[in-house]
Amino acid sequence: MDVFRRTRETVLTEVNSVSDNPLCFADTGEVISAGNFHGEPVALALDFLAIAMAEVGSISERRTFLLLDSRMSGLPPFLSPAAGLRSGLMIVQYLQAALVAENKMLAQPASVDSIPTSAGQEDHVSMGMHAAVKALALVRNVRRIVAAELLCAAQGIHLLHPLRSSERLMRAVQGLRKVVPPLDEDRRQDRDLAALDEWIASGAAADLAQVEPF
Secondary structure, X not given: OHHHHHHHHHHHHHHOOOOOOOEEEOOOOEEEOOOOOOOHHHHHHHHHHHHHXXXXXXXXXXXXXXXXXXXXXXXXXXXXXXXXXXOOOHHHHXXXXXXXXXXXXXXXXXXXXXXXXXXXXXXXXXXXXXXXXXXXXXXXXXXXXHHHHHHHHHHHHHHOOOOOOOHHHHHHHHHHHOOOOOOOOOOOOHHHHHHHHHHHHOOHHHXXXXXXXX
16 A cells, blocks of 8 residues: 555656756746656656555465365365365466466566667656556456455355354445355356456445545
């Protein structure tokens, strides 16, 4: 959250900054060479955000892995009501593992690179656009990873019924169940994950869990 806050602060500062060069003030006749046109502050912030988000995805995947391992969780293998006959949510963690691996590549910083152009006139560039595109792809991957964890966590709670979690978490589970039903028989998970992805992106999950905005 600290990284997110710093990134937001940097982006807000930069988008509200004057980047023209030179700066011309008609009322005083002044012409000032500003040089505030380099995108490095944004590129660095987005690279840092990408690294932090990659960690969020990695931690989420590890929690899911433990949930699906009956030796660690005490729950049925792969959270299936008919373990041994059905796959349950096994493949969901495969997806997480693939996305975490992709995120490790996307988390490599773009801002450390620079390729001069325009006969050397543009001699050092921030690679900020590459940093932004990578960060956006990584954030979307992490949202899908977290959707997978929520799907598995809700299934674990379903299998422990009538036991309940905290009131705050049960509100989130009840909201999730309006989007995705429990897994009683094997079915395609891509539609469930897409629905949860959209649910998270809408902010509904955070609202139900009463997560403080940052």
